[in-house]
Amino acid sequence: MATGMVMEMKETLVSLLDAPLADAVIFGIHIDGHLFLETLLVVVIAFLLLQKSYQPEKRPLTEQEIDQLCDEWTPEPLHPPITKEMELSPPVLESAAGPHTVVNGKDVINLSSANYLGLIGHPKIKEACNAALEKYGVGACGPRGFYGTIDVHMDLEAKIAQFMGTPDSILYSYGLATVSSVIPAFCKRGDLILADEGVNWGIQNGLFLSRSTVRYFKHNDMASLEALLEDVRQEDRRKKKVLNRRFIVVEAIYQNSGEMVPLDTVVRLKEKYLFRVLVDESNSIGVLGKTGRGLSEHFNIPVEKIDIITSAMGHSLASVGGFCTGSAKVVDHQRLSGAGYCFSAALPPFLASASITALELLEDNPVLLTRLRRNISFFRSKLATIPGVVVRGHALSPLIFLHLQRSGSFAEDSVILQQIVDKMLEEGVLLSASKRSLLDKCKLGAGIRIMVTASHTEAELLSVSSSLGNVIQSVVTAQS
Amino acid sequence: MYVKVSTPPDVNKNTSWFQYPGVWTTYILIIFISWLLILSVFGCDAGTAWTVVNLGHFAVTYRFFHWKKGTPFAEDQGDYAKLTWWEQVDNGRQHTRNRKFLIVVPVVLYLIASHTTDYRNPVLILNTIAVFWLVIAKFPNMHKVRIFGINSDYDT
Numbered sequence: 001m002a003t004g005m006v007m008e009m010k011e012t013l014v015s016l017l018d019a020p021l022a023d024a025v026i027f028g029i030h031i032d033g034h035l036f037l038e039t040l041l042v043v044v045i046a047f048l049l050l051q052k053s054y055q056p057e058k059r060p061l062t063e064q065e066i067d068q069l070c071d072e073w074t075p076e077p078l079h080p081p082i083t084k085e086m087e088l089s090p091p092v093l094e095s096a097a098g099p100h101t102v103v104n105g106k107d108v109i110n111l112s113s114a115n116y117l118g119l120i121g122h123p124k125i126k127e128a129c130n131a132a133l134e135k136y137g138v139g140a141c142g143p144r145g146f147y148g149t150i151d152v153h154m155d156l157e158a159k160i161a162q163f164m165g166t167p168d169s170i171l172y173s174y175g176l177a178t179v180s181s182v183i184p185a186f187c188k189r190g191d192l193i194l195a196d197e198g199v200n201w202g203i204q205n206g207l208f209l210s211r212s213t214v215r216y217f218k219h220n221d222m223a224s225l226e227a228l229l230e231d232v233r234q235e236d237r238r239k240k241k242v243l244n245r246r247f248i249v250v251e252a253i254y255q256n257s258g259e260m261v262p263l264d265t266v267v268r269l270k271e272k273y274l275f276r277v278l279v280d281e282s283n284s285i286g287v288l289g290k291t292g293r294g295l296s297e298h299f300n301i302p303v304e305k306i307d308i309i310t311s312a313m314g315h316s317l318a319s320v321g322g323f324c325t326g327s328a329k330v331v332d333h334q335r336l337s338g339a340g341y342c343f344s345a346a347l348p349p350f351l352a353s354a355s356i357t358a359l360e361l362l363e364d365n366p367v368l369l370t371r372l373r374r375n376i377s378f379f380r381s382k383l384a385t386i387p388g389v390v391v392r393g394h395a396l397s398p399l400i401f402l403h404l405q406r407s408g409s410f411a412e413d414s415v416i417l418q419q420i421v422d423k424m425l426e427e428g429v430l431l432s433a434s435k436r437s438l439l440d441k442c443k444l445g446a447g448i449r450i451m452v453t454a455s456h457t458e459a460e461l462l463s464v465s466s467s468l469g470n471v472i473q474s475v476v477t478a479q480s
Numbered sequence: 481m482y483v484k485v486s487t488p489p490d491v492n493k494n495t496s497w498f499q500y501p502g503v504w505t506t507y508i509l510i511i512f513i514s515w516l517l518i519l520s521v522f523g524c525d526a527g528t529a530w531t532v533v534n535l536g537h538f539a540v541t542y543r544f545f546h547w548k549k550g551t552p553f554a555e556d557q558g559d560y561a562k563l564t565w566w567e568q569v570d571n572g573r574q575h576t577r578n579r580k581f582l583i584v585v586p587v588v589l590y591l592i593a594s595h596t597t598d599y600r601n602p603v604l605i606l607n608t609i610a611v612f613w614l615v616i617a618k619f620p621n622m623h624k625v626r627i628f629g630i631n632s633d634y635d636t
Contacts, residue, residue: 007601034599041591045584053575056623 080438085414090432091425096121099455103430109460111450112432116398117286117368118455119318119358128357132350140346144171145335148346156352160323163359164293165303168332169325172340173347175312178322179280180206181340182310183249185333186278187212191245194228194275196220200255201440203280207249219444220259222269229273246275252284252295256434256444258393258401260284263299267306276307286316287398292362292369298396316362319355321347372398372454375461379452382465388476392447401434401447402468404476410436413446416479421448423471429464492560494551495569498578507585511537527597531607534593537586538610545582546617547631564631566617567624574620586614 061069095102097113098120119125132152142148153171160169172178183206187193191212195203198219207214218224225248232246248270250261263279270277281294289297294311296303303309308330312322324334334341362368376398383391383402392401407413417433424431434446452461483502490496497503511533518529550561551568560568570576590611597603616622626632 034595037599038591038595041587045587048583049580051575051580053573053577053579055571055573056620 099453108428108430109464110430112430114315114451115453116316116372118453125354125357128353129350132353136349139348144341144346150349152349152352156356159356159359164325166325167328169323170331170334171347172322173344175314175322176202177340179203179310181338182324184210185337187247193247193249195249198254198256198442198444204441222265226269248275248277250279252279252281253397256442258397258399260394263295267301278308279306280310282312282315283399285311286362313355317355317358320351368454375452375456378458379461386469386472388472398452400450403445403447407445410446417446417448420471420475427467492568493553504581530593530596531603534589534607535610538614583618586611
C-alpha cells in the first residue's frame, strides 16, 4: 500500500515536472524528471563539497552524564582477593636449618631443609667461612665482569669442573636464577624446547624468558617424550626443516615429585633425534652416584654426553648460589650471555669458600653418601607401611613425597596435608606440604615433601614415621 | 616499491588508517570490484548489481561507521567508548575532506544505481531509503546524537 501511494506521488511529481518540459530535447539530452533529479543531486554534492571544515565545540558534560559515568566506574583491584591460604604463614626457624631446629622456642626434627649431606653447621665449613670473612669481608661488591671476581670464585669454578669431570664451570649468585639465566642464554625465539611438565618454577621461568617454542611431555614419561620427538620429526619432513636449536630440559630429581629421570633413555633419544639435553641436578649433586657426582655417574654415562648441567648449591652443598657446567664453549658463552652472571653481584666470597669446603668434604667422606642412602631406604620402608598415603619419588631420592591415597584437587589435598603438617609440628617434626605459586604451571598433585638428610639418626626417623602414621590416621579418619 | 607514508597525526588507532594516501582509491575500487563480482556470480543486469552494491554498502557502512561504538584497541583506555567510528574520524572535526568524500560516495552510488535501474520502483525506494539514512547519519548536526536513545549508553 505504501508503494502504491509512493507510486502515485511519483507519478504526480513526474508529470508536474514533465509538463512544461515534455518532449524537450536540448543538445540531444532528453529532459525529464530523471535528469532533474540527477542535477539536484549533483548540486547537493557540490554544496556539500564547498562546506568549510570546523571542529564542533566541546560540550561540557552535563550533571546527569557525570553522575552516570561515576556510577558505572568500577576500579579493578590491584591484587586478587586474599584467600585464607594466602594468609597462612610458614613456621619461622629460630636456629640453623640442621637435622634439628628450633621453631617457636621448641626443638623439632627438621625434615624440610634440603641439607642432604648434613653439612649445615659443619665445623670445617664454618672455619672456611670465618677465614674468608676475615680475608675478604662479606660482599663481592660488583658483578663478575666488573671487578667482582675474586680468586675464590675462580677456585670454586675450577673445583666444580674437576669434581664433575668437565672442562669448566660458571658460578651464579642465586640458585633459582641459575637455570632461569642458563636457558635464555642458549635458547631464543624460534628454538624448540621439549620440557617435562613437572619442572620446577625456576625452569618454567627460564623457558618463558627464552621466548622459545616449548612443548611439554608427560611427567617422567619417556614414551611421551619419544612420541613428541617423532612428532617433531614428522613436522620437519612436512615443512621445510627450519634451522633452529632444539633442547630437552629435564631435572635429575624433580623438585615437584621426587622422580628421577631415566638419563640413559634421554641420552639415547637425544642422540637419535639430534637434540641437546639440559639437566638440572640441584637435588642430585652429592646424592646420586658412587662419589656423589650426580646423575651421569649414577647411570655410568660419560658427562660429556650431557650438554648443559645446572645446579643450585643450596641443597647438598649447604651454600648459596648455583653453577652451570658443560663443555668449554657452553661455559664461555655464559660469561657474556648469562643474565644472572653479567648483571648480578658476584657470589659473596665466604659462600664460595663454603662451597669449596663442602665439595672437599664430599670427596673425602663418601660415608656421607652411604649414610644418606641408608636413611632414605630405611625411611621409605617405614613410610610405606602408613595407610592412607602413597609414597612417591624414586627409591634413591632424598626428596620423598607423600600423596593422599584418596586425592582430590590440589587445593583440597593441600588443606588436608596442611592439617597433617600442623599436627606434626605440634608433635615436634617440621614438615612442609607442597605449595605452588599462582605463576607455577605445574599440574602435579599436592603432597607432603620430606627431605631426608645424612645426619638424621635411625631412631629419629623411626619416631617420625610412627607419629606420622598416627597423625595421618587421625586426620584421614576425621576427614571421612 | 614501498609507499612512503607520512606519519598520520591521528592518535586514534581506530581511525588513523583513514589518513593514509590511497584509502579513497581503495574504497572506490572495493565498491567497483564488488559490483563486478556480483555481476559475475549472479549474472544479473548492471542495474540490479548496482542496487545490490548500494544496499550492501549501506548495510556495511552503517554498521561499522554509525552503529559500532568504541575501538578494538584497549590501549586507548575507553576514550572513544561512546563514539561511533564516524564521530571519531578526524578527531570529530566536521566537513573535513575525508568526511566529504564519505558523504559523497553514497550519493554517487545512489545516482548510479537509480540511473542504471531506470528508476524502477521497488529498488528505487530501497535505494532512496539507503541514501537518505546514510547521508542524514553523516550530518554534522547528528554528531553524538542518539535518536530515541537507540544505541545510547545512558539510560534516557
